[in-house]
Every structure is written in structure tokens, then in C-alpha cells.
Amino acid sequence: MSLPNQLQDTFSPKELQFMVENEPIKIFPRFTTRQRIRKQRNDLLGTDSHRWKMMTMDDTSLNNMMAMQSTTVTLWIALLLKQQSKCNIIAPEWLTSKALDRALQFEQTNTLRFSPLPWDWLIISEILFKKAPDDFHDRVHELRSKIQDLREIRQLKVAKGIRYMNESHLQLDNLSLLEINELRPFISGIMDKLRDIHLAAVDAGGEDEMMGEEDDNDEMFNGTMRNESSRMS
Amino acid sequence: MGYYDIDDVLTDNAEIPCKFLHDIPGLGYLENNPGGSIHVNSQLKLPLWLARVLAIVEVAPEVDPITGIASEENTPFITLMTPEAFSIKVINAIKTDPVALDIHSINPQFYALAIKWIGLFGDRDLAEIVSELLLKRAQVINSHANSITISYKNDSINHNSKSMNNQTVFTLTLDEFEKKIFKQANESYKDIKKWMFQS
Amino acid sequence: MSLDIDDILAELDRDTTAVEMSSEGPKQPGNDSMDILNSSLDGTKTVANGRSTSLKPKIISPVEDFNKLVTLWKNERCSPELLPYPHQLMRRMLIRIEEQMEHLEILSMNFFEESTNGGSSANGKRNSNAPANNNKMLPLLCMEAELERVKFVIRSYIRCRLSKVDKYSIYLRQINEQFLTEELEEDDMDNENRISPLETLMSSEEIQYHQRHFSLLLNLLNESVLKYMSDDLQAINDTEGSVNMVDEPDWNKFVFVKVIGPPTGENDFDPLLIHKLDPERYYYSITIPETNEDIELIIGSIYIVRYNLIKDLLKDDKIELI
Numbered sequence: 001m002s003l004p005n006q007l008q009d010t011f012s013p014k015e016l017q018f019m020v021e022n023e024p025i026k027i028f029p030r031f032t033t034r035q036r037i038r039k040q041r042n043d044l045l046g047t048d049s050h051r052w053k054m055m056t057m058d059d060t061s062l063n064n065m066m067a068m069q070s071t072t073v074t075l076w077i078a079l080l081l082k083q084q085s086k087c088n089i090i091a092p093e094w095l096t097s098k099a100l101d102r103a104l105q106f107e108q109t110n111t112l113r114f115s116p117l118p119w120d121w122l123i124i125s126e127i128l129f130k131k132a133p134d135d136f137h138d139r140v141h142e143l144r145s146k147i148q149d150l151r152e153i154r155q156l157k158v159a160k161g162i163r164y165m166n167e168s169h170l171q172l173d174n175l176s177l178l179e180i181n182e183l184r185p186f187i188s189g190i191m192d193k194l195r196d197i198h199l200a201a202v203d204a205g206g207e208d209e210m211m212g213e214e215d216d217n218d219e220m221f222n223g224t225m226r227n228e229s230s231r232m233s
Numbered sequence: 234m235g236y237y238d239i240d241d242v243l244t245d246n247a248e249i250p251c252k253f254l255h256d257i258p259g260l261g262y263l264e265n266n267p268g269g270s271i272h273v274n275s276q277l278k279l280p281l282w283l284a285r286v287l288a289i290v291e292v293a294p295e296v297d298p299i300t301g302i303a304s305e306e307n308t309p310f311i312t313l314m315t316p317e318a319f320s321i322k323v324i325n326a327i328k329t330d331p332v333a334l335d336i337h338s339i340n341p342q343f344y345a346l347a348i349k350w351i352g353l354f355g356d357r358d359l360a361e362i363v364s365e366l367l368l369k370r371a372q373v374i375n376s377h378a379n380s381i382t383i384s385y386k387n388d389s390i391n392h393n394s395k396s397m398n399n400q401t402v403f404t405l406t407l408d409e410f411e412k413k414i415f416k417q418a419n420e421s422y423k424d425i426k427k428w429m430f431q432s
Numbered sequence: 433m434s435l436d437i438d439d440i441l442a443e444l445d446r447d448t449t450a451v452e453m454s455s456e457g458p459k460q461p462g463n464d465s466m467d468i469l470n471s472s473l474d475g476t477k478t479v480a481n482g483r484s485t486s487l488k489p490k491i492i493s494p495v496e497d498f499n500k501l502v503t504l505w506k507n508e509r510c511s512p513e514l515l516p517y518p519h520q521l522m523r524r525m526l527i528r529i530e531e532q533m534e535h536l537e538i539l540s541m542n543f544f545e546e547s548t549n550g551g552s553s554a555n556g557k558r559n560s561n562a563p564a565n566n567n568k569m570l571p572l573l574c575m576e577a578e579l580e581r582v583k584f585v586i587r588s589y590i591r592c593r594l595s596k597v598d599k600y601s602i603y604l605r606q607i608n609e610q611f612l613t614e615e616l617e618e619d620d621m622d623n624e625n626r627i628s629p630l631e632t633l634m635s636s637e638e639i640q641y642h643q644r645h646f647s648l649l650l651n652l653l654n655e656s657v658l659k660y661m662s663d664d665l666q667a668i669n670d671t672e673g674s675v676n677m678v679d680e681p682d683w684n685k686f687v688f689v690k691v692i693g694p695p696t697g698e699n700d701f702d703p704l705l706i707h708k709l710d711p712e713r714y715y716y717s718i719t720i721p722e723t724n725e726d727i728e729l730i731i732g733s734i735y736i737v738r739y740n741l742i743k744d745l746l747k748d749d750k751i752e753l754i
Contacts, residue, residue: 002591002592002594002595002598003591003592003594003595006420006424007509007592008509008595009509009510009512010421010509010510011506011509012424013424013425013427013428013429014428015588017428018581018584019502019506022502031567051571052571052574052575053532053535053571053575054574054575054578055494055498055528055529055532055578055579055582056494056495056498056578056581056582057495057498057578058495062571062574076577076581077574080573080574080577081570084570084573086567086570126428126429155379159372159375159376159379162368162371162372162375163368163369163372165368165371167364168720168723168725168727169720169727169735169736169737169738170735170736171733171734171735172688172734172735172736173733173734175734177754178425180688180734180754181421181425182421182422182425183421184421184688185414185417185418185420185421186371186374186375186378186414186417186418186421187686187736188685188686188687188688188736189413189414189417189418190367190368190371190414191686191736192682192684192685192686193344193367193410194364194367194368195684195686195738196348197344197347197348197351197360197363197364197367198360198364198722199684199722200348200349200351200352200360201351201352201355201356201357201359201360202355202722202723203352203355203722204351204352204353204354204355204356235675235676235679236675236676236677236678236679237679241675
């Protein structure tokens with residue numbers, strides 16, 4: 001098979017991580033790439049080894065890094081620099097003890113809604129806990145347990161929300177990338193089946209409606225039947 | 234669904250009780266009467282794929298050999314009767330406790346058969362009942378699918394073997410579609426857990 | 433130093449952006465496919481020449497291209513049907529990859545020379561000063577990593593497409609046959625301008641792959657089963673029977689969508705977009721056919737809906753699959 005079965009119609013967690021790694025994040029670089037006078041000729045020839053020449057991102061910020069001055073780069077670059085001890089990653093604002101407490105509170109007070117955490121909150125936090133644990137101001141195990149609490153409270157909400165599945169549609173605001181992907185096979189599988197059941201009844205009924213008048217008569221007939229029986233009781 | 238879908242083929246093999254509306258010469262062997270004919274009102278179980286055709290195709294009006302009068306209307310060979318899977322007994326069981334029901338023992342392709350049956354008669358009531366059944370059971374399937382992997386908090390080995398046992402008992406009561414969804418959902422939850430806990 | 437020219441070109445190409453028609457793929461299949469036929473690899477920048485009079489040319493940066501590719505990859509993975517192949521975009525991506533590979537080769541050659549020079553001159557500066565060397569290596573390291581990431585998306589995207597070509601082999605074949613018979617019936621009205629649906633849907637390599645796969649499949653079925661059957665039982669594409677033999681995409685499959693809005697961001701210029709107040713929202717309205725139920729697809733929101741109801745919005749880039 002050109003695509004393994006488990007990757008059809010869905011993504012693997014590593015693929016989700018890949019997507020999220022393309023998002024921007026703030027870092028403190030520990031080295032400087034900005035050059036006062038550019039060696040223009042060298043630059044043009046592309047032989048200047050200091051120059052970042054990227055094809056999937058704007059490389060201006062990479063070519064203008066100043067040691068200990070915050071700048072925004074793509075996450076996977078940040079992780080690579082971090083691995084080489086070339087930068088510190090600045091944890092996003094929502095990934096602090098205080099902000100997570102607020103989110104938890106929202107989850108507890110709103111039983112039917114999800115707190116507006118970023119689209120990639122679970123993935124970003126996992127990545128940063130693993131690859132940049134020393135860059136947090138808060139204690140990582142505390143943050144981790146708060147993320148876990150959030151995850152569990154949201155999973156419970158999802159479990160309760162499942163009964164609203166139907167043959168028509170669902171709106172899933174603030175459900176994040178990983179949460180959607182995790183639920184995908186289950187929700188789409190069940191809703192596809194509900195749709196099949198629904199359509200089986202409607203399609204067969206549709207033929208009745210084609211007959212037009214007869215159908216109307218039938219309904220009137222049914223109506224009188226019901227009236228009679230109610231009179232009788 | 235599709236031409237090569239094995240579950241669809243199996244569903245079409247489900248036996249449906251049928252009542253013959255005509256005498257059919259030579260078919261007596263179907264009810265242990267070889268050489269004889271099958272008689273009006275005989276009841277027989279036929280596979281759905283065959284029964285469906287016989288219940289639709291109409292027999293030419295019979296002409297009474299003595300009076301020469303044709304019967305009033307065209308009737309098909311057979312009429313379909315409600316199969317066991319949708320009998321009042323089963324429907325009541327569904328309404329009482331949809332979750333505890335061993336659907337697999339009723340029919341391993343219960344939903345697929347239901348969809349075909351609903352489609353034959355436009356039976357909206359049955360559609361309603363089956364949808365409700367699936368929805369109720371889906372909630373349990375989801376929590377089971379998630380439970381093996383959610384055990385990381387407790388003593389994982391113990392918990393795992395115990396829930397594994399429950400799991401096997403539970404999956405035995407699922408119809409083939411439910412089983413497939415259970416497996417897919419379980420895989421999905423497991424993959425994410427694995428990713429989160431890898432170093 | 434013959435490499436200089438290439439490098440300058442590479443540098444220019446990276447920064448100067450490709451020009452193309454404001455709409456790619458589905459809306460202008462004709463142009464797109466014609467370009468494939470008419471232009472060789474160096475044709476990217478002159479694609480819209482002479483034909484851009486009626487259409488506003490749009491500047492597309494490499495970054496936009498990459499983001500678009502990632503979106504297409506995600507859409508392809510989540511959609512039941514094979515989506516149109518982005519001929520132009522893919523060609524630009526492949527050219528950029530090739531150029532970047534050449535660029536990296538030169539860079540690493542320079543590094544090699546520098547380090548051997550440094551060693552032989554007994555200077556010792558570079559060797560003893562490892563971090564500085566490391567800093568110099570960083571861009572190269574990242575650029576190589578980036579290249580691998582781009583290659584990954586393209587590979588995964590193509591693999592996903594090929595799996596659908598396998599799966600819907602007979603169905604795709606049927607689309608094409610339908611088109612060919614229609615063409616015969618319609619005499620020669622605009623005949624030359626008509627592009628076969630497969631040419632919009634697939635790259636020339638994919639078309640070739642599809643043809644080969646189909647004949648292998650047919651051969652297998654014939655040799656193993658069909659030739660032992662009577663003529664009337666040999667069909668593999670009977671659509672008249674109670675069950676269609678040809679596997680089609682499940683058009684009504686439930687998919688997860690994010691509503692984006694018009695790609696230009698100009699909400700008020702999208703005739704399909706409805707603006708309501710209280711609460712203020714922009715939405716697309718879709719209707720469930722059998723119940724006449726209207727659904728509001730609000731910009732920025734996430735839904736699970738039937739594929740069939742949103743596939744036009746998807747092809748206009750107004751929603752994304754997630």
C-alpha cells in the first residue's frame with residue numbers, strides 16, 4: 001500500500017507534531033547573526049555560510065538575531081537551536097501556572113463549552129516539557145499536572161457530549177488539533193452510520209412522497225384514525 | 234459499503250422469514266417435501282438477497298381454470314415477515330437496556346441488516362430506535378476504547394490485565410461495525426498516549 | 433567558477449517570486465494543464481505571459497507556497513475523493529528543492545575546504561575554537577533539516593494521492609471514459625480546448641501510474657478469475673446491478689472542517705458569504721438535502737459535516753479539512 005492503513009483519513013501524533021513545529025515561537029538566541037556590513041558579493045554568491053537561506057519561512061529574523069534579544073522563529077528551528085544550546089525558548093503566555101489556572105476555572109464553570117486554549121496547546125506543551133524543561137519559570141511538574149487536569153476535564157466533557165452526535169452536523173469550537181484527531185475515527189465512524197440509518201428511512205420514504213396526492217390522503221387517513229382512537233379513550 | 238465488502242455480503246445472507254403467496258410447483262423440497270409443491274401461506278426462511286427479489290417481482294395474475302376470472306391484483310411471490318432481529322422481543326430488550334444487550338448474538342451485522350430492512354419499508358420508527366441504540370452504545374464503546382490507555386495513573390500492570398478481561402467480555406457483545414469502531418477508537422487513543430509518554 | 437551563474441540564479445529565484453494566475457487548479461484547469469504541456473521546467477516565471485490580460489496576476493512567495501502545500505496535504509489526507517493536482521505549485525516546489533540542494537552542496541564543500549585548510553595551515557584556530565565553527569554550521573544544519581521537512585510533506589502527499597488512485601482505479605477510469613464518449617458526441621466544438629478530467633486531477637506521472645495500475649489489476653482479475661467465466665459474468669464495472677461494482681468515494685462522509693473564509697480575506701466581496709449581526713458573524717449556509725435543514729458555517733469555527741456539502745467551498749479554499 002502506498003499509504004499505511006492507520007494513516008488513511010487521519011494523522012499520526014508525529015504528523016500532528018510536524019504541523020505544530022511549523023508554528024512561530026519566541027526565543028532568546030545566545031548568539032548573533034546580524035552583521036553590520038554585509039559582504040554583498042559573498043552573499044549574492046550564496047557562499048556566506050552565516051546566511052540563512054530558507055525556503056519555507058521568512059528568514060529575516062534568522063539573519064538578524066542578536067544575542068539575548070527576543071525574536072520569533074519557527075518552532076522546529078527553535079528546538080534545533082535549543083538542542084545545540086544556542087537559545088532559550090520563551091514559554092507562550094498561556095503556558096504559565098496562572099494562565100492554566102484560569103483555563104481550568106473556565107472548564108469547571110462552563111460545563112458545555114471548552115476554554116479557548118490555542119489550537120495546538122496539548123502538542124506545544126508536550127514538546128516544550130520534553131525539550132526545553134529548563135526554560136520555564138514555573139515548575140514543570142506543576143505545569144504538567146495542570147495540563148493533565150485540563151486534558152481530563154475536557155475528555156470528560158467530550159464523553160458527555162458524544163450523545164449529541166447525529167446524522168446532520170456538529171459544531172466543535174475550541175476543540176484542539178490533537179483532541180480532534182484522537183476523536184476522529186470514533187465520531188466520524190458513528191456519525192456516518194447514523195447518517196446511513198437516517199438516509200435508509202428517508203430515501204425509502206422519499207418514494208412515497210413522489211406519489212404526491214396519495215401520500216396526502218394517507219396522512220389524512222392517519223389523522224382521522226388518531227382522532228377516533230383519542231375519542232374512544 | 235461496496236461490491237467487495239464482506240460484511241455487506243454476509244448481511245445479505247441473513248435469513249428472513251417469508252410467507253409464500255402462491256403455490257409453487259417443484260419447490261416442495263425446501264420444506265422436506267421433495268417432488269411436491271410449496272403451498273400458499275407456507276412459511277420459510279430465505280436469505281435476504283433472494284427474499285428481496287421474490288418480494289418485489291410480481292407474478293402474473295392467476296386465472297382460475299374453472300371460472301376463467303383473473304385474480305384482482307398482481308402479487309409478488311412472497312411477503313417478507315419481520316426477522317427475529319427486529320422482533321418485538323428484541324425491540325423491547327433494546328428499549329430496556331441498550332447497553333447490556335448482546336447484539337452480536339442477535340446478528341453479527343445488526344446495523345447493516347437494520348439499514349437494509351429500514352430501506353425496504355422506509356420504517357422511520359425502526360430507524361429511530363436503531364439510531365438511539367447506536368448512540369447509547371457509542372458512549373460506552375468510547376469509554377471502553379479509552380479505558381485501557383487511561384490507566385497510566387494507577388498501577389498500570391494490574392489495571393491493564395483486569396480491564397483487558399472486561400474488554401474481551403465487552404467486545405464479544407458488539408456487532409461487527411461496533412467492533413471496528415471500537416478498535417479504531419482504541420488505536421487512536423493509544424497512539425496519542427504512546428506519543429505523550431515517550432521520552 | 434561556472435557555478436556562480438547558477439548560484440546567482442538560485443538566489444534570484446528564491447527572492448523574486450513566481451507569478452501566476454490568481455486562481456490555480458480547479459477553476460482554470462485549461463490553463464494549468466496547457467502550461468504543463470507547453471513549458472519545460474524553466475517556464476515557471478513566464479507562465480502567465482500573454483494570458484494574464486484578463487486575470488490579475490498574483491505574487492506568490494515561497495513561504496506561501498509551502499503553507500499552501502501543507503494545507504493541500506492535510507486536505508488530501510482528510511477528503512474521501514482525490515483532489516485536483518496543484519501542477520504549478522508542485523513544479524515551483526520541486527525547482528526550489530533542486531536549487532536548495534545545489535546551494536547546500538556548495539556550502540558544505542566550502543566548509544570542507546575551510547576545515548582542511550585550517551588543519552593543514554597549522555593555524556589551529558578553527559579546531560580549537562569549536563563553538564564558533566558550530567555557529568557557522570548552524571544555518572547549514574537548519575537548511576538541511578528544512579529540506580528534509582519539505583521532502584517529507586511532498587512524499588506523504590504523493591503517497592496519499594497514490595493510495596487513492598489505487599483505491600478508485602476503476603472509478604477514475606470511468607470518469608475518463610465518460611469524458612471521451614461525451615467528446616465524441618459533441619463533435620468538434622471547442623474540442624481542442626477541452627482538457628480531460630484526469631489531466632486536471634492528476635500529474636502526468638500519476639496518470640501514467642494509474643494506467644499501469646489499472647492494466648495490472650485488470651490482468652490479474654482476468655488471469656485468475658474472469659477468463660474462466662462466461663462472457664456476461666466478466667464485467668468489473670457493472671453499475672446497473674443492485675450493488676455498484678465500482679467503488680466510488682463516500683461523498684457523504686463526515687469530515688472535520690475549519691471555516692476560513694475567502695482566501696483574499698475580503699469578506700464583503702464573497703457573494704456566498706452571509707453577514708449577520710447579533711452576534712456578529714460571517715457564515716456560509718449549507719443545506720442538508722433530505723431534511724432541508726440549514727447549517728451556518730461561521731468563519732473561524734470548526735464543524736463536522738458531510739463532505740458533499742462542503743466540497744465546493746473546499747475547492748475554493750474557503751474551508752480547510754482538519
